[in-house]
Amino acid sequence: MMLPAMQLPAMPQPLARLVANIPAWPLVTPASHAFALAANLVAWPSLREMDWTQIHGRRFCVQIRDISLSLHFSLHANGFRAERTAPADVTFTATSADFARLALRLEDPDTLFFNRRLLIEGDTDLGLGVKNMLDAVELETAAAKMPAGMGRVVLLLRRLTTQS
Numbered sequence: 261m262m263l264p265a266m267q268l269p270a271m272p273q274p275l276a277r278l279v280a281n282i283p284a285w286p287l288v289t290p291a292s293h294a295f296a297l298a299a300n301l302v303a304w305p306s307l308r309e310m311d312w313t314q315i316h317g318r319r320f321c322v323q324i325r326d327i328s329l330s331l332h333f334s335l336h337a338n339g340f341r342a343e344r345t346a347p348a349d350v351t352f353t354a355t356s357a358d359f360a361r362l363a364l365r366l367e368d369p370d371t372l373f374f375n376r377r378l379l380i381e382g383d384t385d386l387g388l389g390v391k392n393m394l395d396a397v398e399l400e401t402a403a404a405k406m407p408a409g410m411g412r413v414v415l416l417l418r419r420l421t422t423q424s
Contacts, residue, residue, distance in 0.1 A: 271327045271356045288332070292342040295322075295331040300339040302410055306402035308339070310393060318386060321348035326355040350387040353379040364418045365399045 312335055322331040332343040354362070358377050361367035369391050372378035380387040399418065403411030 275327070288342045288344055289330075291329055292332045292345075296333050296340040296342040299333070302406050303402070304339040305405040305407070306397060310397075312337075312393075315386065315390065318350070318383075319343055319346070319348040320390075321351040322359070323351060323353040324356050324359060325353055326357075348382060350380065350382040350384070350390070352387065353381070364414070364421065366418065366421055369395070 316336055317334055319332065319334050322333075323329070324331075330345065332345050332348060334341050334343050354372065354377055358367065358372055362369055362372065362378070369378060373380065380391075400415070403414045405411070406414065
């Protein structure tokens with residue numbers, strides 16, 4: 261049974277306001293902690309086999325423009341670690357929909373970058389290196405290593421958004 265194609269919606273404004281008003285802790289925001297925990301659970305099983313030694317301890321920031329959310333983290337031998345809200349080595353900025361499209365491999369990061377929908381600030385060589393490493397990960401391979409059926413949900417969501 262063919263399902264109609266599904267567009268990725270923008271973040272609903274009430275949810276965006278709620279997320280934007282999450283208070284920052286003195287050292288690390290709850291959102292950065294939640295991101296690190298989720299990334300270690302969902303993404304790290306498929307990423308841990310890659311050689312990340314050159315970026316261990318480097319500080320990253322992901323800014324989600326439409327919901328005014330900044331996630332600060334670093335990568336270490338055991339996975340992602342939430343970091344203080346201080347200047348990062350590299351910052352990636354886009355909307356929640358564009359990050360979702362990147363994660364689901366519906367949009368090429370170079371296209372978003374050259375269309376100014378994905379900004380890379382700071383150590384752009386570091387940012388491009390990480391982007392290239394992540395591009396080498398196949399979505400199906402990563403999904404197969406996700407726990408508790410999450411991979412099937414990711415692949416279903418991707419399929420629903422690409423059907424016409």
